[in-house]
Amino acid sequence: MKNNNTFVGILVLLTIILVTIATFTLGCAEPPEIPDNESVLTEENSSEYIYGDATVENIQILILESFPVQVHVTATGYLPDGCTSINEKTVSYDEETKSFTVEITTIRPADEMCTEALVPFEETIALEVYGLEKGTYTVDVNGITDEFELQMDNIPQE
Numbered sequence: 001m002k003n004n005n006t007f008v009g010i011l012v013l014l015t016i017i018l019v020t021i022a023t024f025t026l027g028c029a030e031p032p033e034i035p036d037n038e039s040v041l042t043e044e045n046s047s048e049y050i051y052g053d054a055t056v057e058n059i060q061i062l063i064l065e066s067f068p069v070q071v072h073v074t075a076t077g078y079l080p081d082g083c084t085s086i087n088e089k090t091v092s093y094d095e096e097t098k099s100f101t102v103e104i105t106t107i108r109p110a111d112e113m114c115t116e117a118l119v120p121f122e123e124t125i126a127l128e129v130y131g132l133e134k135g136t137y138t139v140d141v142n143g144i145t146d147e148f149e150l151q152m153d154n155i156p157q158e
Contacts, residue, residue, distance in 0.1 A: 083114035
């Protein structure tokens with residue numbers, strides 16, 4: 001009777017070991033979800049990255065006291081996790097509507113395990129206002145807008 005109990009115990013132990021090995025081999029993690037506003041791109045070195053737009057909560061326009069006048073916009077917001085970082089900051093100007101559009105994009109390795117804590121950021125971007133006439137201008141940073149006014153033409157007198 002003792003040999004039967006020993007044999008059953010060994011079988012149970014072997015079953016537990018096999019299940020444990022299978023669990024570690026197959027993995028327990030689910031693949032990461034990609035938010036709707038992000039896309040996966042593959043580069044030549046076969047590394048995958050997730051690109052997206054930074055979440056901007058607030059912008060502040062700073063008009064520096066100089067001549068010609070300099071204008072900077074400071075954007076504050078957050079990144080979705082510890083692996084995401086600012087990728088690019090691009091500025092375009094539409095002369096017809098007198099508006100600046102700033103796009104702040106993000107990059108993150110697709111296969112990284114990351115902390116799921118929001119990470120705040122602050123970015124300051126210079127706007128090219130040299131040569132602009134006096135007037136009111138609009139600034140849009142990832143959907144957050146504000147305005148500034150040039151009190152005089154921003155063209156040096158020669």
